[in-house]
Amino acid sequence: xxxxxxxxxxxxxxxxxxxxxxxxxxxxxxxxxxxxxxxxxxxxxxxxxxxxxxxxxxxxxxxxxxxxxxxxxxxxxxxxxxxxxxxxxxxxxxxxxxxxxxxxxxxxxxxxxxxxxxxxxxxxxxxxxxxxxxxxxxxxxxxxxxxxxxxxxxxxxxxxxxxxxxxxxxxxxxxxxxxxxxxxxxxxxxxxxxxxxxxxxxxxxxxxxxxxxxxxxxxxxxxxxxxxxxxxxxxxxxxxxxxxxxxxxxxxxxxxxxxxxxxxxxxxxxxxxx
Numbered sequence: 428x429x430x431x432x433x434x435x436x437x438x439x440x441x442x443x444x445x446x447x448x449x450x451x452x453x454x455x456x457x458x459x460x461x462x463x464x465x466x467x468x469x470x471x472x473x474x475x476x477x478x479x480x481x482x483x484x485x486x487x488x489x490x491x492x493x494x495x496x497x498x499x500x501x502x503x504x505x506x507x508x509x510x511x512x513x514x515x516x517x518x519x520x521x522x523x524x525x526x527x528x529x530x531x532x533x534x535x536x537x538x539x540x541x542x543x544x545x546x547x548x549x550x551x552x553x554x555x556x557x558x559x560x561x562x563x564x565x566x567x568x569x570x571x572x573x574x575x576x577x578x579x580x581x582x583x584x585x586x587x588x589x590x591x592x593x594x595x596x597x598x599x600x601x602x603x604x605x606x607x608x609x610x611x612x613x614x615x616x617x618x619x620x621x622x623x624x625x626x627x628x629x630x631x632x633x634x635x636x637x638x639x640x641x642x643x644x645x646x647x648x649x650x651x652x653x654x655x656x657x658x659x660x661x662x663x664x665x666x667x668x669x670x671x672x673x674x675x676x677x678x679x680x681x682x683x684x685x686x687x688x689x690x691x692x693x694x695x696x697x698x699x700x701x
Contacts, residue, residue, distance in 0.1 A: 428502060429463040430599070430632055431487060435496035436460045437656075438482050456482040458657040459495060466599070469626060469633035471643035471664065474653035475679065480636045483653070484602060487634070489517050501599070519549050522593030526605040528585035532577040538563075538588050539573030545596045562591040566621050583614035590621060594629065601625070603635045607642055619645055640680065644668060652676045 437459045442452040457479045464470055472480050485491040487498055489505040498505040500517060522545075525531040532541055542562060543555045560570035566587040577585055586606065593601060603622070607615045619642060626633060626646065637643050643650060643664065650667040652660040652675070660673045671677045 430466040430468075430501055431462070431464040432499045433460060433462040433483075433487065433496065436462070436483070436486055436493050436498060437495045438486060438491065439494045455656050457486065457493075458655070460658055462487075462651070462658065464632060464634065466632055467630065468649060469635070469647045471635045471637060471647035471650045472653060473637065473640070473643060473650060473679070478653040479656040480653055481604065482656070484604060484634065484636060488521055488523070488602065489514055515549055518545075519551075519596060520598055521600045521602060522596070522598040524586075524589050524593045524601070524603045524606040527609050528582060528589045529577060531589055532585060534577050537574050537576050538568075538580070538591075541577075541588060542573070542592045542595050545592060549596055551596055558595055559591075562595050565594070565625065566591045567617075581614075582610055583617060586610060586614075586618055587621060590618075590625070594625065594631075597629075599630075599632060601631045601633050603633070603637070605637055606635075607639060608637070615639075615642075622646060640668065652679065654679075 436457065437455070438457040439453045439455050442454050444450070444452075460483065462483075472483065474480050482491070486493050486507075487500075487505075489498070489507045492507040500520060503516065505517060506513075536544075539556070539559050542559045545551075546553060546555050546558065559573055563570050563573060568584065568587050568591070572580075572584075577588070580588065586609075590606075606622075607618055610618060622633075623646065625631060633646060635643065635647055647664050649662065650664050651658050652667065652671075652673070654675045660667060660671065660676045662672075667676065668680065671680060
């Protein structure tokens with residue numbers, strides 16, 4: 428049994444009418460989709476803006492209700508209509524890192540409070556101070572930085588705080604929604620190292636949404652390509668990036684700028700190297 432199983436998952440949204448004479452319409456953000464993610468797998472989800480990546484992630488995390496289909500995580504069905512408390516098991520199993528670290532951190536809270544927030548929200552009775560110090564060290568920050576506020580950190584440090592918050596409750600699944608795209612190239616490489624280390628040491632399953640092929644090829648074992656609300660191609664990272672089968676994938680890869688990752692070399696053709 429896969430860690431995450433999506434079956435027939437779709438999402439439609441109502442389209443507002445522009446006049447009283449116009450019939451209400453529907454827009455499909457995600458077509459009926461099946462997706463299996465194994466425990467320990469690192470999957471990159473790529474595609475143009477509006478391709479359905481964020482909609483898919485929200486449905487997998489129980490942050491939105493599907494129009495059709497179902498999601499099961501570790502054998503338990505995800506009911507997005509359930510109360511927040513009844514979904515604590517899912518929140519305990521998942522950690523989320525957003526694109527903009529400054530926007531995702533409460534400026535009124537210091538780093539220690541921000542990182543410890545999932546422990547309070549989920550009722551985890553660990554030594555919270557000790558756990559905060561532990562995860563700060565894991566992401567390359569000094570434990571004394573727990574007393575600092577978001578504006579006192581650099582952009583890269585703020586993203587480290589965001590990552591620490593995402594793993595403080597020891598989730599099984601780490602979800603990154605463009606977690607490196609708001610950072611400059613030098614800082615991006617440093618945060619990439621942090622994520623690689625966590626994947627090696629914490630037995631995490633990674634779901635990564637990214638436009639950066641260099642990040643995907645460094646972090647992900649498999650890749651799913653989305654277009655018009657559907658997964659049009661999926662395979663190992665090497666196969667999809669070097670030998671895409673679908674015309675859409677070929678066009679997408681040729682159009683996406685690549686930020687070289689560590690160990691990346693030119694392949695001598697138009698495909699990104701792996």
